[in-house]
Amino acid sequence: MKNTKIFAMPFASVYPLYVQKVEKKGRTxxxxxxxxxxxxxxxEAxxxxxxxxxVDFETFFEQAPQMNSNARLIKGVICGYRVEEIEDKLMQQIRWLDKLADELAKGKKMEKILRK
Structure with missing residues (x-):
C-alpha cells in the first residue's frame, strides 16, 4: 500500500468530501x-x-494534538485493505479516518463509532 500521493494531498480538499458523504446519508x-x-x-479552533x-495529510496527522489510544480498536476493510493490518503508520491513520467517516455514513451510532 504505497500511495504517498495522498500524504501530500491537502486535508482541506478531502474534508468537504467527508462532509458531503455523510450529509447524503442524513448525518452532519x-x-x-x-x-x-x-x-x-x-x-474546533x-x-x-x-x-x-x-496542510497536507502528513502534516495534519503529525501535528495532531493527541491520537486517541482507542483508535487501535478501529477494524475492518477500507479501500480493499484491513485497517488493522496496514503497516505504514500515516496510511493507517488516514484509513482510520476514512473508516470512521464510512461508519458515520452507514448510520452507526456515535458511541459505537467512537469505540465507547
Missing part, C-alpha cells in the same frame, strides 16, 4: 468534526486552523 458536518476531534485531539493553512 458536526458529526464529522466530532470523529476528527476524537481521533486526533484537535478541537485547531481543526479550523489546519483547514485554513491548507
Amino acid at each position: 458536518k458536526e458529526e464529522v468534526d466530532e470523529i476528527i476531534y476524537w481521533l486526533t485531539g484537535y478541537d 485547531t481543526l479550523q486552523r489546519q483547514l485554513e493553512n491548507n
